[in-house]
Amino acid sequence: xxxxxxxxxxxxxxxxxxxxxxxxxxxxxxxxxxxxxxxxxxxxxxxxxxxxxxxxxxxxxxxxxxxxxxxxxxxxxxxxxxxxxxxxxxxxxxxxxxxxxxxxxxxxxxxxxxxxxxxxxxxxxxxxxxxxxxxxxxxxxxxxxxxxxxxxxxxxxxxxxxxx
Amino acid sequence: xxxxxxxxxxxxxxxxxxxxxxxxxxxxxxxxxxxxxxxxxxxxxxxxxxxxxxxxxxxxxxxxxxxxxxxxxxxxxxxxxxxxxxxxxxxxxxxxxxxxxxxxxxxxxxxxxxxxxxxxxxxxxxxxxxxxxxxxxxxxxxxxxxxxxxxxx
Numbered sequence: 001x002x003x004x005x006x007x008x009x010x011x012x013x014x015x016x017x018x019x020x021x022x023x024x025x026x027x028x029x030x031x032x033x034x035x036x037x038x039x040x041x042x043x044x045x046x047x048x049x050x051x052x053x054x055x056x057x058x059x060x061x062x063x064x065x066x067x068x069x070x071x072x073x074x075x076x077x078x079x080x081x082x083x084x085x086x087x088x089x090x091x092x093x094x095x096x097x098x099x100x101x102x103x104x105x106x107x108x109x110x111x112x113x114x115x116x117x118x119x120x121x122x123x124x125x126x127x128x129x130x131x132x133x134x135x136x137x138x139x140x141x142x143x144x145x146x147x148x149x150x151x152x153x154x155x156x157x158x159x160x161x162x163x164x
Numbered sequence: 165x166x167x168x169x170x171x172x173x174x175x176x177x178x179x180x181x182x183x184x185x186x187x188x189x190x191x192x193x194x195x196x197x198x199x200x201x202x203x204x205x206x207x208x209x210x211x212x213x214x215x216x217x218x219x220x221x222x223x224x225x226x227x228x229x230x231x232x233x234x235x236x237x238x239x240x241x242x243x244x245x246x247x248x249x250x251x252x253x254x255x256x257x258x259x260x261x262x263x264x265x266x267x268x269x270x271x272x273x274x275x276x277x278x279x280x281x282x283x284x285x286x287x288x289x290x291x292x293x294x295x296x297x298x299x300x301x302x303x304x305x306x307x308x309x310x311x312x313x314x315x316x317x
Binding site: 063 | 169193194196197198199200201203204205206207208210211214215217218221222225226229230232233236237240241243244246247248251255256257260261264265267268271272274275276278279280281282283285286287288307
């Protein structure tokens with residue numbers, strides 16, 4: 001009777017040590033899936049701005065000494081005898097305004113060139129990074145596959161296991 | 165009695181064996197899943213690191229472009245002051261009153277050159293005279309900085 005109790009006691013102890021896991025031991029961990037696929041942006045192809053063609057214009061200087069001569073020449077052309085005038089200060093203002101406008105156009109071109117340069121370089125860097133990511137993912141997959149193969153080959157226990 | 169004991173022991177051993185097998189299988193499945201998860205997480209971490217490096221490089225490039233643009237802007241501001249300085253050096257009113265013909269020719273030539281500066285900025289092709297210019301001033305004295313040659317204005 002005592003030996004039966006011993007055997008049952010040992011069995012119970014073993015069941016407590018190993019057998020409890022068979023009733024659950026927590027939920028099976030979920031297999032995670034990671035997707036890192038880059039999305040290609042469509043390229044923006046814009047037309048060039050229209051080229052400027054400046055028409056020739058003529059400045060005429062009128063002084064108290066030459067105004068008669070100027071008006072005579074003007075009436076000889078058959079055009080209406082009228083002039084749109086500027087003082088010396090007005091002319092200087094117009095010239096500096098045009099100079100400012102030219103500087104503004106140049107600054108806009110500088111900004112566009114900077115954007116172009118920045119985005120071209122970024123695109124190259126992004127392509128390189130995506131290539132590295134793809135390479136890393138391939139390496140990880142290769143390691144996983146290798147592990148699986150090794151596991152299948154090394155499971156000697158499975159071969160010897162009479163319950164398998 | 166002995167037979168009963170042996171039978172009970174046999175049943176117990178079978179039970180323990182089955183339990184052990186189930187435990188082993190369960191543990192192996194968990195190990196496999198966790199190993200795969202670990203590999204995937206390592207990949208994710210590496211991807212994140214690469215993304216961070218890419219962002220840092222972008223910031224460096226943006227800063228570089230900003231510095232370039234600021235330097236170029238400073239140049240255009242200096243170029244814009246060239247005309248103001250030139251006009252400040254001469255009294256156009258007095259000159260025009262004294263020599264209207266000469267001043268008229270001068271400002272008409274300057275106007276044509278200033279207009280040509282805009283054409284060049286809009287992408288106009290160079291004329292033969294402009295192509296053969298040997299200095300920036302000969303190229304266009306109103307915007308010598310647009311000369312594609314190498315000498316300074």
